[in-house]
Amino acid sequence: MKPEQIFGMNAGKVWVILNENKGKPLSSQEIMKLGKLTRDDVMSGLGWLGREGKIEVVEKDGKFAYRLL
Numbered sequence: 001m002k003p004e005q006i007f008g009m010n011a012g013k014v015w016v017i018l019n020e021n022k023g024k025p026l027s028s029q030e031i032m033k034l035g036k037l038t039r040d041d042v043m044s045g046l047g048w049l050g051r052e053g054k055i056e057v058v059e060k061d062g063k064f065a066y067r068l069l
Contacts, residue, residue: 006044007044007045007047007048008048010037010041010042010044010045010048011044011045011046011048011049011052012045013035013037013041013045014031014035014037014041014042014045014046014049014066015045015049015054015068016035017031017034017035018031018055018066018067018068019068021034021067023067023068024067025058025060025065025066025067026065026066026067027060027061027063027064027065027066028042028043028046028064028066030065031046031066046066049066053069054068054069055067055068055069056068056069
């Protein structure tokens with residue numbers, strides 16, 4: 001499988017999790033737990049969504065958290 005296919009699939013999984021949480025910022029750890037994903041899966045998905053301008057990065061408890069725009 002090509003990298004862009006893997007990253008695109010991970011972006012879809014992360015998008016679904018963020019969408020289901022209705023704008024609530026989630027940490028990468030929360031996304032991992034909710035989606036039963038690895039850290040690599042989450043970070044590649046977030047990178048893809050970030051590059052497309054589909055997520056916002058905010059601070060939550062002194063760490064990065066993510067939500068859909």
